[in-house]
Amino acid sequence: MTNCDHTLCKTSALKEAERVCEQLGARFTDQRRNVFEILWQSHKAMTAADIMNEMTNKQPPITYRALEFLKKSGLIHHVTSLNAYVGCIHAKDPNHIGQLLICTNCHNIDEIEPKKAVSELIKAAKNQDFTPSLTHIEMLGICKTCNNATS
Amino acid sequence: MTNCDHTLCKTSALKEAERVCEQLGARFTDQRRNVFEILWQSHKAMTAADIMNEMTNKQPPITYRALEFLKKSGLIHHVTSLNAYVGCIHAKDPNHIGQLLICTNCHNIDEIEPKKAVSELIKAAKNQDFTPSLTHIEMLGICKTCNNATS
């Protein structure tokens, strides 16, 4: 994501969303698109309230339902440590486990797929005879851009 | 934690809490102890409301302030994916990064310290020039006991 051509980010995310919905037999309705486009204005996490403020229809149930749908469909991530949401940049792979790098300064979020780390995490879990189904990895810290700026 | 002598868990956690407070120059007051002991009744996560219900003084600010303090002091973990809290079993090491194994069946939480996985996560972050300060690792799944029970 770092130094992205964000117009490209956004259009390809939209295309992907349409594909995913099609595949799920669900509709990419106005409300869902509205939430999705608002989230994809940037790579920053937004709270439900943030999003709601920018919606055409600002009623809570509308917003929460769309968020719920997008999350279940793997198109967005719920950033639990911020209680906020961000568009997923790996939506093509519905089974990916993302490591979210959350900059506490500029609030941008990058998402990487740390295959080796994940396999270590799963190994560690299995050592305790624990069978994981859902994994959250969130790191708060300072991103490259902000690091350079403050030095 | 699995198959623990929980009386032991609890007393050693209390002793540790007293030590940590002492070291921080803070007081392990009645309210803080009340929250802490309620959490340590088990290894299950409890929401703020759950805890509040069992407090001597059931007023929200009392509960939230104690939780905030205990979290900042590293004595409990905020389980962000459940928006709930659980006692930390590695409080002796204030810099540990715990991997929470959260059983969606019995709701017990185990916490392990996956050193290798963590170093891989940090390595992956640094590859993006990201400087992490706080790391959350939470896995939802089925624990050993529940796995055995359902098979």
Add this chain to the structure above:
DNA sequence: AGTTTGCCTGTTAAAATTTAACACTTGCTA
């Protein structure tokens, strides 16, 4: 074409969760 069906929306509230503000107390210490 008309009708059923299931998904999705609109709307009205209400419940649940978290925080603000401020006066007061308590234990330390200068």
Add this chain to the structure above:
DNA sequence: TAGCAAGTGTTAAATTTTAACAGGCAAACT
């Protein structure tokens, strides 16, 4: 013993999330 910082009690309020239910809309059947 007065002053200070940490911690509490109390009253509300703000924020976040959910329930409930009537209505609309698009694909699918007859």
